[in-house]
Amino acid sequence: MTKKEAQISGVATRAIHSAYTAPDGFGAFPVAIHHASTVLFDSVAAMRSRSWQDKSSYTYGLHGTPTSFTLEARLAEIEQGDHCLLVPSGLAAITLINLALLKSGDDVLIPDNVYNPNRDLANWLSQNYAVSARFYDPLIGADIAGLIQENTRLIWTEAPGSVSMEVPDIPAICAAAHARGVLVALDNTWSAGIAFPAFEHGVDIIMQALTKYQSGGSDVLMGAVITKDKAIHTRLQLAHMRLGFGVGMDDVYLVLRNLPSLKLRFEAHDRSAREVAAWLAQRPEISTVLHPALPDCPGHEIWKRDFSGAGGLFSVLFDERYTEQQTDRFVDSLNLFKIGFSWGGAHSLCLPYRIEQMRDRWQARGILVRFNIGLEEPADLIADIEQALAEMKKAA
Numbered sequence: 001m002t003k004k005e006a007q008i009s010g011v012a013t014r015a016i017h018s019a020y021t022a023p024d025g026f027g028a029f030p031v032a033i034h035h036a037s038t039v040l041f042d043s044v045a046a047m048r049s050r051s052w053q054d055k056s057s058y059t060y061g062l063h064g065t066p067t068s069f070t071l072e073a074r075l076a077e078i079e080q081g082d083h084c085l086l087v088p089s090g091l092a093a094i095t096l097i098n099l100a101l102l103k104s105g106d107d108v109l110i111p112d113n114v115y116n117p118n119r120d121l122a123n124w125l126s127q128n129y130a131v132s133a134r135f136y137d138p139l140i141g142a143d144i145a146g147l148i149q150e151n152t153r154l155i156w157t158e159a160p161g162s163v164s165m166e167v168p169d170i171p172a173i174c175a176a177a178h179a180r181g182v183l184v185a186l187d188n189t190w191s192a193g194i195a196f197p198a199f200e201h202g203v204d205i206i207m208q209a210l211t212k213y214q215s216g217g218s219d220v221l222m223g224a225v226i227t228k229d230k231a232i233h234t235r236l237q238l239a240h241m242r243l244g245f246g247v248g249m250d251d252v253y254l255v256l257r258n259l260p261s262l263k264l265r266f267e268a269h270d271r272s273a274r275e276v277a278a279w280l281a282q283r284p285e286i287s288t289v290l291h292p293a294l295p296d297c298p299g300h301e302i303w304k305r306d307f308s309g310a311g312g313l314f315s316v317l318f319d320e321r322y323t324e325q326q327t328d329r330f331v332d333s334l335n336l337f338k339i340g341f342s343w344g345g346a347h348s349l350c351l352p353y354r355i356e357q358m359r360d361r362w363q364a365r366g367i368l369v370r371f372n373i374g375l376e377e378p379a380d381l382i383a384d385i386e387q388a389l390a391e392m393k394k395a396a
């Protein structure tokens with residue numbers, strides 16, 4: 001049903017209801033940025049016939065526009081999944097999964113090396129919402145079966161943990177979980193959906209912090225939750241609607257703009273990080289390089305079996321003889337590496353962690369420092385690290 005042309009006399013009305021519409025047939029590669037809160041229906045009947053859950057049509061900006069539906073579809077394809085929901089941050093993706101799949105009285109298992117805000121959220125859910133949250137050794141593998149209870153509903157995994165880098169045996173954890181009807185969620189941010197085919201290995205729900213490699217510009221906060229199973233997707237979609245987790249279309253556009261170079265950037269980060277990590281492994285100041293592609297990293301054999309790449313993020317343990325004051329001096333003395341959270345952008349970053357305060361169990365000795373290797377020349381990064389190691393030794 002088309003509306004009749006209205007009688008317009010005032011300029012205020014004309015400024016809003018201009019008769020001009022752009023001609024059809026504009027072709028270009030970029031996806032248009034469709035901003036909308038209100039989405040228009042041709043008639044009341046059309047409005048009544050549409051469901052916000054059906055992504056073949058539009059109902060309200062909060063549930064998506066052509067711009068966000070395009071990014072959701074592309075992210076699902078990258079991970080070889082079927083459904084995707086965008087959320088305002090990686091942490092919101094973790095929150096969405098927990099609130100969609102857990103209720104009071106349920107139990108959730110979380111790796112001890114998990115992204116720290118995930119741990120904090122779990123503790124908050126257990127203190128205020130009667131969810132039981134238990135933390136397991138990330139290298140537990142098939143033995144996770146012994147921790148599964150009648151009320152266990154969800155097992156979190158992270159491959160690898162993004163500070164201490166243990167690589168978990170995801171297929172073994174998934175097999176044990178599925179034998180008891182428990183769902184497995186994976187924080188797949190480290191491998192950007194490129195180096196670890198998580199659904200093939202049995203994972204039910206993947207989350208990505210698009211803030212990292214997918215954005216690639218250190219300028220966007222966004223997350224995604226990707227699934228294959230329609231029933232799980234529907235539970236996530238209901239929680240997404242109830243929580244009002246909408247995203248801004250300008251930000252969606254920025255991620256879409258950088259997605260074509262995702263694999264190339266990831267591979268460049270990977271090459272440079274391996275070069276810097278191999279150099280660090282030869283240094284007497286460093287006791288252990290925690291890079292999944294190097295043999296000292298716990299779970300290295302699993303990485304070799306299940307992963308096809310590594311990206312730019314890894315950590316090192318300094319030799320025990322160096323104090324925190326000295327390793328802080330090291331980080332402060334770096335010039336190309338900046339000090340800051342997050343990763344996946346063009347710029348190299350470096351951060352020290354007080355890891356024993358983040359973990360239930362942590363045995364290794366020596367101070368942990370994490371590197372995000374950006375897109376600079378690796379030789380320049382190595383020279384920067386070398387001069388900072390020399391500076392470190394000047395500190396008491």
Ligand SMILES: *Cc1c(COP(=O)(O)O)cnc(C)c1O
Binds near residue numbers: 187
């Ligand atoms: C950054 C990060 C997140 C959270 O992403 P934000 O967009 O910063 O909220 C979750 N998991 C991992 C492993 C991350 O590195």
